[in-house]
Amino acid sequence: MxxxxxxxxxxxxxxxxxxxxxxxxxxxxxxxxxxxxxxxxxxxxxxxxxxxxxxxxxxxxxxxxxxxxxxxxxxxxxxxxxxxxxxxxxxxxxxxxxxxxxxxxxxxxxxxxxxxxxxxxxxxxxxxxxxxxxxxxxxxxxxxxxxxxxxxxxxxxxxxxxxxxxxxxxxxxxxxxxxxxxxxxxxxxxxxxxxxxxxxxxxxxxTERVNEAEVAISRADADKLFKARSIILKDLSVAPQLIDLSKKIAMSPTKMKMLFRQIFGDSIYNYFQRARMNEAAKLLKNFSVSETGYRLGFTNMSHFSRLFEKYFKTKPKKFKDDL
Known part of the structure; x- marks a missing residue:
């Protein structure tokens, strides 16, 4: 604990x-x-x-x-x-x-x-x-x-x-x-x-962000959005389901998506994928490429490799070898 x-x-x-x-x-x-x-x-x-x-x-x-x-x-x-x-x-x-x-x-x-x-x-x-x-x-x-x-x-x-x-x-x-x-x-x-x-x-x-109209965020809403992020990061092997996530934080899906992007600067799914790839980079120290992919919910290792390369500009096998 x-x-x-x-x-x-x-x-x-x-x-x-x-x-x-x-x-x-x-x-x-x-x-x-x-x-x-x-x-x-x-x-x-x-x-x-x-x-x-x-x-x-x-x-x-x-x-x-x-x-x-x-x-x-x-x-x-x-x-x-x-x-x-x-x-x-x-x-x-x-x-x-x-x-x-x-x-x-x-x-x-x-x-x-x-x-x-x-x-x-x-x-x-x-x-x-x-x-x-x-x-x-x-x-x-x-x-x-x-x-x-x-x-x-x-x-x-x-x-x-x-x-x-x-x-x-x-x-x-x-x-x-x-x-x-x-x-x-x-x-x-x-x-x-x-x-x-x-x-x-x-x-x-x-100020690099797209200049969109912002809405005021109450303390209660901020708490809910940080709770949503914690739920997303808790299990990176499962992509967040917006309806379920919105129910868990007691906020409508539309409002949740809008405020999440306003606070964290990206969509919920993109935020999840970026965190997922960071976790993959850590896991590659101790696990093979395929084991890392499986642990993060991938069943298609080619898809995992392409996604990893998108974020790190190198394939996971080479990344692991360089370690």
Whole structure:
């Protein structure tokens, strides 16, 4: 059973302190280390300026772990930008192969609804959360009159979330944080520059989407859509059936499809297939091509091979041989 840390984002909330209190670990200079029983690594909070802070998570877990953000009362004056670069690392001779795991994503939203992030054991976890005041974010983005819709959304929408896949540039920028040493000359400025770069990259990715009319998403609807995603990812051998999925989350199929695309930037089926291929890449470490395909619900190995090649630009047999 996974170790769980539950928290609520309220005024004055400090993640490192709350985590340290929950697990009985001291907090020194806004950094708290994981207890040895849970894993190896730390959580670090850094205040960059008024209205802008970041929280870094860097650890490898010995046990399964979940972070549950519980619903808070009312709208928040702060927005949360989360960059999750968790990866599976495979050592092969003198080389290390890094594969994005399901959950490798970036997200922008309010912090007042329920979400759960699940981390498996023995996986390199590196994710960063930027907390920024709504007014400050709008000021940093220098939004034009033509971007009034986005401006109003950032300033006044009481509850929303937008989720995108991590890009290579985001991953590279995220890595740069590890080269910054606390207390080194102008280290806070370096953190701030990198945080602003991540903000830029996230909004650049978001605005790549087709400019469709968006609808307001309530906290209850956001909870349902994240529940739908959890159901999809729970068993990647079975394609989601829209009618059954809509019943499980108590939402009409039409509304579910529209809001899922709005939050996650893709159709339910495409999202499932992408996660399925990521899982295939992981399974190929320990299983043959045919066994991997069967485990993921494929009965036609030629179809599995073509689909894998579409996502990874190489056939699964060569992918496995290269490992």
């Amino acid at each position: 996974a170790v769980t840390f539950e928290f609520v984002i309220e005024k004055g909330f400090h993640f490192a302190e709350a985590f340290g209190k929950r697990f009985g670990m001291p907090v020194t200079e806004n950094r708290v280390y994981l207890p040895e029983s849970l894993g190896d690594g730390y959580i670090q909070e850094i205040q960059l300026r008024q209205g802008l802070s970041l929280c870094m998570h860097r650890y490898i877990l010995k046990e399964e772990f979940s972070l549950k953000r519980l619903e808070s009362a009312g709208p928040s004056k702060m927005l949360t930008l989360r960059f999750d670069s968790r990866k599976v690392v495979w050592e092969t001779g003198q080389q290390a192969t890094h594969l994005f795991a399901p959950g490798c994503e970036a997200e922008l939203g309010t912090g007042n609804f329920f979400t759960e992030i699940f981390f498996p054991a023995q996986q390199e976890i590196y994710f960063l959360v930027i907390n920024v005041a709504r007014e400050l974010l709008v000021e940093l983005l220098h939004l034009s009159v033509e971007e009034a819709t986005l401006r109003n959304r950032l300033l006044t929408n009481p509850s929303f979330v937008v989720n995108v896949l991590m890009s290579g540039e985001m991953e590279s920028t995220l890595k740069d944080f590890s080269s910054i040493t606390l207390g080194s000359p102008f280290y806070l400025l370096r953190y701030q520059v990198k945080a602003l770069e991540l903000i830029y990259l996230l909004f650049a990715k978001i």
